[in-house]
Amino acid sequence: MPYTPTGYNSYDFANRRHIGPSPEEMAEMLEVIGVSSLDELIDQTVPASIRQKDALDWEPMTEYALLQKMRKVAGKNKVMTSLIGQGFYGTVTPPAIQRNILENPAWYTAYTPYQPEIAQGRLEALLNFQTMVADLTGLEIANASLLDEATACAEAMTMAQRVAKSKATAFFVDENCHPQNIAVMQTRAAPLGIEVIVGAPEDLEADKVFGAIFQYPGTYGHIRDFTAEMEALHAAKAVGIVATDLLALTLIKEPGAMGADIAVGSAQRFGVPMGYGGPHAAFMSCRDAFKRAMPGRIVGVSVDALGNKAYRLSLQTREQHIRREKATSNVCTAQALLAVMASFYAVFHGPRGLRSIAEMIHFHAGTLAKGLREAGFNVETESFFDTVTVEVGPFQKAIMKSAVAEGINLRAVGESRIGISVDEIVDHKLVEAVWKAFGVKAKAPQWLGTDRKLTSVLELNFPEEMLRRSEYLTHPIFHMNRAEAEMMRYMRRLADRDLALDRAMIPLGSCTMKLNAAVEMMPVTWPEFGTMHPFAPRDQAKGYAKMIEDLSAKLCEITGYDAMSMQPNSGAQGEYAGLLTIAAYHKARGDHHRDICLIPVSAHGTNPASAQMAGMKVVVVKSAENGDVDLEDFRAKAEAAGENLAACMITYPSTHGVFEETVREVCEITHQYGGQVYLDGANLNAMVGLAKPGEIGSDVSHLNLHKTFCIPHGGGGPGMGPIGVKAHLAPYLPGHPEAEGAEGPVSAVPYGSASILPISWAYVLMMGGAGLTQATKVAILNANYIAARLAGAYDVLFKGGNGRVAHECILDTRPFAESAGITVDDIAKRLMDSGFHAPTMSWPVAGTLMVEPTESETKAELDRFIEAMLSIRAEIADVEEGRIDPLNNPLKHAPHTVASLVGEWDRPYSREQGCFPPGAFRVDKYWPPVARVDNVFGDRNLVCTCPPLEDYLDAAE
Ligand SMILES: Cc1ncc(COP(=O)(O)O)c(C=O)c1O
Secondary structure: OOOOOOOOOOOOHHHHHHOOOOHHHHHHHHHHHOOOOHHHHHHHHOOHHHOOOOOOOOOOOOHHHHHHHHHHHHHOEOOOEEOOEOOEOOOOOOHHHHHHHHOOHHHHOOOOOOOHHHEHHHHHHHHHHHHHHHHHHOOOEEOOOEOOHHHHHHHHHHHHHHHOOOOOOEEEEEOOOOHHHHHHHHHHHHHHOOEEEEEOHHHOOHHHEEEEEEEEOOOOOEOOOOHHHHHHHHHOOOEEEEEEEOOHHHOEOOHHHHOOOEEEEEOOOOOOOOHHHOOOOEEEEEOHHHHHHOOOOEEEEEEEOOOOEEEEEEOOOOHHHHHHHHOOOOOOOOOHHHHHHHHHHHHHHHHHHHHHHHHHHHHHHHHHHHHHHHOOOEEOOOOEOOEEEEEOHHHHHHHHHHHHHOOEEOEEEOOOEEEEEOOOOOOHHHHHHHHHHOOOOOOOOOOOOOOOOOOOOOOOOOOHHHEOOOOOOOOHHHHOOOOHHHHHHHHHHHHHHEOOOOOOOOOEOOOOOOOOOHHHHHHHHOHHHHOOOOOOOHHHEHHHHHHHHHHHHHHHHHHOOOEEEOOOOOHHHHHHHHHHHHHHHHHHOOOOOOOEEEEEOOOOOHHHHHHHHOOOEEEEEOEOOOOOEOHHHHHHHHHHHHHHEEEEEEEOOOOOOOOOOOHHHHHHHHHHOOOEEEEEEOOHHHOOOOOOHHHOOOOEEEEOOOOOOOOOOOOOOOOOOOEEEOHHHHHHOEOOOOOOOOEOOOOOOOOOOHHHHHHHHHHHHHHHHHHHHHHHHHHHHHHHHHHHHHEOOEEEOOOOOOOOOOOOEEEEOHHHHHHHOOOHHHHHHHHHHOOOOOOEEOOOOOOEEEEOOOOOOOHHHHHHHHHHHHHHHHHHHHHHOOOOOOOOOHHHHOOOOHHHHHOOOOOOOOHHHHHOOOOOOOOOOOOOOOOOEOHHHHHHOOOOOOOOHHHHHHHHO
């Protein structure tokens, strides 16, 4: 019998899975807004003058087909044992950490912990990370991660310049630093006028520099004591930095014991796969005296309104927004998720476990070197932990080739040497296989260090003076029972304290907290992507090459640019790379003088911070009454800059959430004076499929793949900030010593955080061109629906010509400070009682809330948020109209915790009203674990390592 099919595509990823509202819900929402169709709304919102002509047109894929394709592409990557070292090592990710952290949306979909009351779990894990780094490096204070080791070196260099009393302008770099670290420091130094002197440690002339960096174990494996160099530097009022390795520090003398002021490095080998170079957490620690000059975020300990211990981000948390071009650095998104993984690796193994892993590595490295020496090879490295360099004369290529035949990658050093770095994956068989590649046939001894009965003393391959004498990881958190049951529950307990996307919408303006679909995340943990060393031979990384090529092509098509650089590993890093590209272009044309960058006052704080790092002078452009760039002011400042104009940095749609009609004019004026247009692509979610930055006059943009293209925020990183450029800028994109390109690198590796690129690729493939365009339209629909439903209760600060907002809207909460003494903070905290993360607070306009719902949220979730906001407005009215005390009301006491519910209740409102406002779920209620956190107390009493055991008793109960 014939029948009529249902006409429903169950496998339509874009419309069934990624986009929240159903067609029926959309129809209801459009009615509320007062338009008859989605296209009518878009026509009223996005100026015709900027609309793209051709639709994005690739076909969508199903989740199943996507996974099959991914498997095929992953299969083109060769899984090898890479003993290349150079800052990247094989590691065993404990499965409990892989499953409970890396593959757990409670951890990976969280946002940067700016709202500490709903982020206590990840703040504790990050505090563990800081404690671990401070302990292992022997310095007093550590931050909560940086982007990669090479940029951490560069950050340390500029930090040294800020804190050094020496007025010298040169900086000394030990030639034993990894080549990419040296190259990134050189890139960073040039625009700042810092002279970089690269040489052997003996060449250091301390009185000629403001600081110096040494690496140990060095890139060729050597371990050296830099105590004398540190003393010389201090005598010259200069700053001493070491780049080092956390695992090595469990055995060898720590930087603090050498007198170092700052230590940096990578925590990659603490359980984070190499992933073709990233993402991993870099670390930085320093003397207490320098803490206020430290880049990145620092977690600190404070108290809440009830006097209980509470964690928070301290000191310079939002310093780019406050200090702008005077900020200490442009680091915004860092590597929170990877720092959390590394900290759990340390909790999981404890100090004895880590030391035992290090001993095992050291034992095998020693065996390997001994065997090669006995066979007559010249092993150059005398004093080493895990890495040796062997002089092999004309046999380099042949040995490397035989190693590859054994499934092993070694490092080619120059033309005649080979580097071998032993890692956690090693065993005696691997040692034998390496020997075989060198033509040595012998049996290697097994590691028996875990045998309690072992009485023999093993051989150290470095001088006794270099042994570590001090204790580390003494805090009880690193000594908890390591049974997986206990570990799993600890990870769960921390996750449960946090509010991430797996519980509720996170309507953070400019942050685009959209769905990170499970299927997009899956390939990230496949070994074909995870085990790849960033400097592995290219012919082993064909899968990565294919993915990067296709993703780049699609991003070019989406943006209207001609070339992409996948090197920057955050948005701010993209800004910096883009501005360097512009600067290199001007220089190549002989325009050395062009150094002025026009930036609207409303720009994100990283814009001016990046411009300053790129050696540009920031000139601020005013905003007009309606929030747009003040065109007259812009023209006047461009004219005044004249032939010194290097660039302008604009954000489109603007940070005010509006598609400015004048964007083309802004671009034209910039070009008229010979400048280049940098369009900050953080808001690309409002443009994909509708308008292309490259077609409206922009020359370069960064794209936040961790916003528009579905890479999760990970509680403050990882991210990817590739830059797209027009053809004339393509020759000036960042290069890399291990890849091509004449310009210097901005990141440690050629493809930034390559192992999370499958997420964005999967997204664009499954959505297809039409799906991506529909997502943009629905993002605009959702924002306009919220604006329409909240009209009358809250003023929307900026709107476009037809009264529409783009993909986000700014709610003006400033009047309530005057009418009721209720601040934007009170509203943000009260939203937590309803189970929401607050919208972006006080940016770009102080005292306001910027709401960005994204396309992934359903109408039901939007309505829940709207209900919560309307009820807050009613509570404000209660204060305004004298029905409740201005200082003793649910807004001022928010958020409400279980402790407040069961404690004395002498408040003029009910427990029911306090704890279960509209929007809050009854059974599945999210309870913030702490009441409002006292920021001032935290900054006055700065504690940035784990507090004493007694404070943990609550948690253990
Ligand atoms: C408008 C804008 N530009 C730049 C950035 C910086 O991006 P990232 O945090 O990845 O460095 C952000 C981040 O929130 C942003 O909102």
